[in-house]
Amino acid sequence: MDPSVSALISLIKQHNLPEISELYTRSNSSENIAQLKFMYQSAQQSPEVYSFYQDLCTKVSASKAMPIGVIAGINDPARFTFFTPALKQNNGFSQANEQGNTALHILFTNPHNSVPPFNYIRSLLLFESNEGLIQALKQRNNQQLTAIECYFAYNTHFDNLPAHELSALLALIEAQAQLLTQQETVLAAICKKLKASEHAHQLSEDNHRILLLASTYKVSVSAVCDLLE
Structure with missing residues (x-):
């Protein structure tokens, strides 16, 4: 697993939303792609978490443009x-x-x-x-x-x-x-x-x-x- 995704998962478990945005902002394009892919795939697993991951994706995209990939x-x-x-x-x-x-x-x-x-x-x-x-x-x-x-x-x-x-x-x-x-x-x-x-x-x-x-x-x-x- 990409280390940036592991770090993201750890922050999600801690409910540390400010740190998640900071992690996304300082990550490079390849890491952002992996992070957003994780959010999308996680959202597909259950309707109960779909809105959470969609909102999280929206929040980090407000701080940094989405990668072209x-x-x-x-x-x-x-x-x-x-x-x-x-x-x-x-x-x-x-x-x-x-x-x-x-x-x-x-x-x-x-x-x-x-x-x-x-x-x-x-x-x-x-x-x-x-x-x-x-x-x-x-x-x-x-x-x-x-x-x-x-x-x-x-x-x-x-x-x-x-x-x-x-x-x-x-x-x-x-x-x-x-x-x-x-x-x-x-x-x-x-x-x-x-x-x-x-x-x-x-x-x-x-x-x-x-x-x-x-x-x-x-x-x-x-x-x-x-x-x-």
């Missing part, structure tokens, strides 16, 4: 939900890896997430003060793609979305449209990527991905299909 690992709904309060600290939603990808980029493109948690994210925007999340929606990576555009291009699950997730994604698209101008060159690049998918044959005119692209870039469904030919 952890951001890269927030790639599924369970991890995103656990780390949401921590991501609100120190502009966590806008932190990006070397490819310019934020937690949203990573979450939306993970091939294991056939349906990203669009409804959960919309709920955060509706019911909580979340300026950082709003900024993350418009943040482009090194390929000049937003998180939603990465979902369009790289998520290869083309089955139609459940109604509540489709409605939520449309709301997120509308929110993004108010933040930045959509570019037709990006649409062409997304369609080029989609054409290379082994499941591209699923992209018929009534497929949600086609309808969402047409809605986002204010073009006809037939125009999107033409780009996919």
Whole structure:
């Protein structure tokens, strides 16, 4: 076990929260990754301790920005939900890896997430003060793609979305449209990527991905299909 995690466990047993924050602050990035990983894994063991470890993670993230290595690992709904309060600290939603990808980029493109948690994210925007999340929606990576555009291009699950997730994604698209101008060159690049998918044959005119692209870039469904030919 990493010595920094052993020290963390000892302080938790002592209920010494101030010292925990000090330990986290003086630890290096690799040690912080191990500490946060321990908190997440411990939280999954029992509902009774989930809030404790989530609050602890949030507290230490307020004193020091979350390591990029952890951001890269927030790639599924369970991890995103656990780390949401921590991501609100120190502009966590806008932190990006070397490819310019934020937690949203990573979450939306993970091939294991056939349906990203669009409804959960919309709920955060509706019911909580979340300026950082709003900024993350418009943040482009090194390929000049937003998180939603990465979902369009790289998520290869083309089955139609459940109604509540489709409605939520449309709301997120509308929110993004108010933040930045959509570019037709990006649409062409997304369609080029989609054409290379082994499941591209699923992209018929009534497929949600086609309808969402047409809605986002204010073009006809037939125009999107033409780009996919």
